[in-house]
Structures are given as C-alpha cells and as structure tokens.
Amino acid sequence: MTAEDSITDPLLLSVLQAAAEARNQSLAILALINDHHASPSPEPPTDNTLQHISKQQKLLHTHLVRLRGLNRQATLAVRTTKQATAEARHEIDTLHLELQNLYYEQRHLRGEIAACESYSHPHEQISLIDVEDFLTLHPEFRSASEHDVTVARIRDEHAQRVALEEQRLALVRRKEALVKETAGKKEELARLDGEMEKWVHGQEAVRKLLEAGEKKSREATASTE
Template sequence: MSCTSPVTDPEITHPILLPCLEIADVARRSTQIIMTDKVTGQKHYTAPIRHLLSALNELRRRDRETFRFLKDTKGEVEQEKIAVDRQSLSLQNLYYEQGYLKGEIKNCCEFPSIYTCIPLIPEEEYLISHPQDCELSPHQLMISRLNHEISERERLDKHRKELAQKRASLIQENKQRKEELERLDKQLQAFIESAGPIEKVFEKY
C-alpha cells in the first residue's frame, strides 16, 4: 500500500466506524504533507496542521460517540441475552411439559379401561343384530356396543324391578291368605269345640 492510499480495513463495515476511517485518512495525509514540508524546508504546512487538528478533534468526538454507542449496544445485547435466556428456559419448560404429556398419554392408552372388564356380547353376535354398525371404526363400534349394553341392562333392570314388585305383591297376597286361613282355622276349631256338648247330647240317642 502506498503512502497516499486511503485507510481501509475489510473488517470494519459498521456505518458508525466508516467515517472514522475517512477522518483518519485525512489526518494521515495531513501528517504526511507536514512531514514532507519539514523535510523539504517548506513552510506551507499551516493549512495541513489546521486540517490535522480538525481531524483529531473530529476523531475524539467520534470516539466519544463510538464509546456511547458501544455502551448502549452492550446494554441492548445484555437485554437481548436475558430475553434469549428467558425464551430458552420457556422452551425447556415446553419440552418438559411435552415429555410429561406424552408420558401421560401413553399411560392413558395403556391403562386398562373399565369397559375391558364388562362382559359384552361377542362382536359378531352384536353385528348380526346391528348390521348398520359394520362400517364403524373400532372406537365408534365399541361405543355403540357399550351403549347397547347400557340399554340392555336398563331394560333387564326394569324387568327385574317389575318381577320384584310382582313377587312382593304375591308374598303380600299369600301372607294375607295365610292369615285368613289361620283365622278360619281358629274359627273352625272354636266351632268344633263349641259343638262338643251338642255331640254328646246326640250320642245319648
């Protein structure tokens, strides 16, 4: 790179730093002019010195701005880091909840449901009496069979209650007849006992 080439750095691309390179290049060129004039004995370096001082002042101002920018950026980065950490923690919690829910779903799928203990009529027999359910999915078919079992049990329970009511009525009727027969038996026994003297009178003849 020649001494008159502008100052460049491929690693510096931020907009706030690029003007600093240009100002530094002005300061470098002004310094070169001043040094050249001193070597050659010329005394026309007042303007270059003024440019150099102006460039240095501008660099100091830019340095303060850059420092404030870096400080603010560092604060923003810290805030973003906190937000990312919070999001990472939330994501980990979601993964934990997902794993927990998957485990619960697996346990529910493997848990022996009460319907497996209910003695249902065989599926083939059920489909013979309910051919409209042949196209149902296994889940819907099981629900239909359970509903059928409920209705059948309700019907049988109603019939059982009716029979129990008839039985209670017959027991009550038999009890009343038994009491009536016992009463008639007592009356008959009393009649026989009261007819004893009359029988003795007839025996004399």
C-alpha cells in the first residue's frame, strides 16, 4: 500500500493528479528533445517541430499553473485543518480536564458519603428510653416517623436530664446550706465548750479557796483549844 493509496481527500488527490500530469508532460517534452539530439545527423528543428514543442510547453505551463493553484488551495486547506484540529484538541483537553475534575469530585463525595454512613452520632451513645416504653408514655408519636420518634426521645431525655440537673443543683445548695449551718453550730459548741471550761476552772478555784479557808479555820480553832 503506497502513500497515495492512504490519501482520500479529494483536493489532495487532485493535487497529485495535476502533479502527475505535469510530470508526464515534462517527460514528453524531454523525450522530444532527446529524440532530436539522438538522430545521426541532427538538423535544425523545422517549424512544425518548433510549433509542436511550443504547444507541449504551453500545455506544461497550463498543468503547472493548475498545480500551483491546487497546491495553494491544499496549503490553505491544511492550515484550516490544523486550526480546526488545534481547536478540537483544545476542546478535548478541556473536556478531559473537566472529566478529571468530576472524577476527583466524585471520589471526594463518595468519601464524604462513606464518612457520613460510618459516622457514629452522639445520640447513639446516649442511653435513651426504650422505643416501646416511650410510645407507651407518649402515644401521640405512634404514627410518627422513626426520625421524629428519635428526635422526640432525645428531647425527652434532655428534659429529664435538665430536671435531674435542677434537682442536683438544689441538693447541692441544700448540702452547702447544711454544711454552713453545721459549721455555725460547731463554732457555737466550741464557744460553749470554752465558756464551760472557764466555768469549771472558776469552780475549781473557788473550791480550793473554800478548802483553804476551812483549813485555816480548823487550824485556828485547834490553836485556841
């Protein structure tokens, strides 16, 4: 298979045909000249011979003019084709880049979806009231969706925890008040213990003083006797 067999464009085929015709015409003129010089006794060409050669040259010129025109058209067509090819390649490159971006975005979204599907929501770690127990306490949610029931259970748990927190704070405040009251009573007891100890010490001193007076009295009585 030759290069000419792989060409299918009509314009290029016409260029090849014109080139072949110009080549054949050139070969024909060269053959006339060679035949004239190859004769044993070449004579000056006659008028008929000169006219024939001139006619062949004009025909060659016609083929060359046609070949130049077709070649110019083919060159312009090649430039146009190159421009169209470049534009098409640019468009393909742009589409390929957009496709790559879509592929990366798709992969990113799939990763996000997988992360969401495997995400452990905090409410799953909360000890919520059993569904049936909740529906027994709140029958108005029996016709609700699973999502609405879950939200209601979370809100119910929140309300209960808020109430328990209020109770805890109330107990903490009561405990603090009792601790303060106990501390006050301890201080009062300590003060009373101090006063009692002073009173006891005072009584001991009085007793000793009385005992000393009685002793002196006995001694005085004994000396008078």
